Amino acid sequence: MRLSIIIPCYNMELYLKECVDSLLDQQMNSSDYEIIIVNDESKDSTLQIAQDYAGKHSNVKVIDKKNAGVGAARNSGYDSATGEYIYFLDPDDYVAQNTLPILLDVCSKNNLDILTFVSKSVVSKPYPYSKNIDSLDINTDLDIKDGITYIADKKHKNEIWWYLIRRDFIKNTGIRFVEGKWMEDAILTSELFCQAKRMAHTTLDVHRYRILPTSAMRNKSPEHYNKVIYDNANAAHVYDKLIATIPSSHPNAEACINRLKTRQQSFVFFLMVRLMKSDISVSEIPAMLSDFEKIDAYPLKKFIGEDYHGIGYSCLVFVFNRKPLINPFIKMFRSFYTLTQ
Structure with missing residues (x-):
């Protein structure tokens, strides 16, 4: 076979x-x-x-x-x-x-x-x-x-x-x-x-x-939407363990780790984008970010680059990397998003 x-x-x-x-x-x-x-x-x-x-x-x-x-x-x-x-x-x-x-x-x-x-x-x-x-x-x-x-x-x-x-x-x-x-x-x-x-x-x-x-990734029901957010967070933590397995002796270790770090931070970035449209309380965000900081998945220092670039990405990363801006930005976005639905 x-x-x-x-x-x-x-x-x-x-x-x-x-x-x-x-x-x-x-x-x-x-x-x-x-x-x-x-x-x-x-x-x-x-x-x-x-x-x-x-x-x-x-x-x-x-x-x-x-x-x-x-x-x-x-x-x-x-x-x-x-x-x-x-x-x-x-x-x-x-x-x-x-x-x-x-x-x-x-x-x-x-x-x-x-x-x-x-x-x-x-x-x-x-x-x-x-x-x-x-x-x-x-x-x-x-x-x-x-x-x-x-x-x-x-x-x-x-x-x-x-x-x-x-x-x-x-x-x-x-x-x-x-x-x-x-x-x-x-x-x-x-x-x-x-x-x-x-x-x-x-x-x-x-x-x-x-x-x-x-499709599953476009499902907007609150229960499903929120689960995808939390599962993105889980993926970011799994990647931390994966990155630790890359042997430093490999000639392409650094480049591989950089790309995996970009992918890890993409989970955090798109989690934040989904948070903007979710009903998850903004009060949960500081604890999430604290957990991401422990694994160097936040701030988003490795996200913008060869794989992800453009004015839209850059503007959102600017906001997401500044904790005092996140809650008011998301609250403002949610108010506008609710009015347009």
Whole structure:
């Protein structure tokens, strides 16, 4: 078995078919890959759709479990995976035709722990074909490096759906998704990259990221919105432990740590942005900032730079880094925001 594709699902009846159909349209033998759909106690027809595919395709498997969140669903799929490589795909996304066999060939030929690739954001118009599959020589000048060097050289996405992972590699690290919290793939991605010995990036156009107003990160219900804020804070603290594991003897340690510090402070920055629109009392902010100071995630000294720049970011950082300005600024913003809703 060359590949296991794990799809965690919660109420995805509108999109699951396009996702699975794109995986079945890859010119691969069914014995070479498996599609593991993990139903996280959906309330719509997601489970029935998944079971229909499993009934028609021997390489489609369904795990039906009690709702425990996307991290737990991904872990369940990972535990049952048998492929040499693993791909975690969201059910509202899809992949371009015939791209997965190419990625697998590159991974196997070069014994890669991780292979990253290109993702394209889409709304409603379908983009089923890779824009450069016929013109790209994927093996030419493939730059293979360890994960610390990769992070040092290149800004990376938090999400899990833009790379393949060798299953033996992730298994040997013992790394799993944090369960019950958001930002779980942001944590796992950096943890995995830091331990990879052989990874590379290809400019092959593969993944389609569907932009949905109803996605988890855009959910504006107070309970969910506030949980994302607290889970951003948790991610910042997890990164403190991760940064401490980078060996100082590595030639690219400093550059890697700087980029991880930028990512850590991005969690604090976007937490503060979300706080502006939340109903969390401003009286909680000083304690949060004090905790961030202890791990050097605040003030935001490493945030503005190559990865995050522009007048908007700079103006907000100016305010966020000055404690006396934060409470009046947020109160003023909330008053204005309430009037415009």
